[in-house]
């Protein structure tokens with residue numbers, strides 16, 4: 001069973017690729033992320049998790065779901081995070097959350113185009129496709145190992161990884177994750193895509209204007225995917241371009 005969350009599509013692409021190659025079913029946590037009940041997952045095949053890295057950790061809302069979830073059917077698990085370049089000590093926290101429920105046979109960071117476009121320049125489509133194709137070559141190796149339920153090779157840690165995944169991650173949630181920083185300019189065509197797409201149901205139409213609440217997880221789906229680039233961050237539109245993961249057909253062709 002492939003269980004995933006994705007903001008701008010990188011993790012979704014990887015999850016669908018894994019599901020196809022492993023001939024397994026797929027569950028999207030994004031559609032019901034704030035569901036209050038406990039999640040229960042049942043699978044005879046290994047549980048394969050896929051989600052992005054936010055500030056050197058998996059998104060907090062995803063950790064919370066996994067920490068409360070129960071699993072049955074088998075105990076083998078693999079974890080893939082998609083990232084711009086570094087997950088630091090995110091794996092340690094995953095082991096903490098899941099190792100009393102599942103036998104984690106591997107944790108891998110898969111480098112994908114960076115969607116943190118409020119800071120970094122958005123990759124153009126050709127660069128994005130080339131980056132994903134390189135990473136998918138590694139994933140193919142891991143897929144063969146998952147089929148045999150083998151242990152994936154682990155990666156080394158640097159001494160500053162805990163600092164990034166703990167101290168800086170806490171700062172990110174304390175100071176940066178402020179959904180009031182998102183706004184909407186007059187380019188908005190009221191298509192409601194952002195309202196329908198927001199995994200946290202944090203966007204509404206109030207007095208015929210797009211409004212943001214206080215339940216943001218900073219996935220950047222709204223600001224990256226708005227068709228007319230009407231969403232602003234700190235009153236400015238993205239200057240460095242918008243990012244949307246390319247279609248899977250462009251990667252596999």
Ligand SMILES: Cc1cc2nc3c(=O)[nH]c(=O)nc-3n(C[C@H](O)[C@H](O)[C@H](O)COP(=O)(O)O)c2cc1C
Pocket residue numbers: 005006007008009010011012051052053054055056057082083084085086087112113114115116218219220245
């Ligand atoms: C709020 C935020 C924080 C991020 N922090 C990191 C990070 O610490 N390390 C990293 O390598 N990439 C980071 N990224 C980049 C994403 O992890 C990466 O682009 C990921 O593949 C996006 O997945 P998605 O398209 O499935 O949402 C961050 C992205 C966002 C939106």
Ligand code: SF4
Pocket residue numbers: 184187188189190191192193194195210225226227228229230231
């Ligand atoms: S996606 Fe963009 S254009 Fe559509 S409603 Fe939201 S802000 Fe407006």
Ligand code: SF4
Pocket residue numbers: 179182197198199200201202203212215216217218219220221222223
């Ligand atoms: S408001 Fe935008 S960035 Fe925040 S959770 Fe919703 S889609 Fe993601």
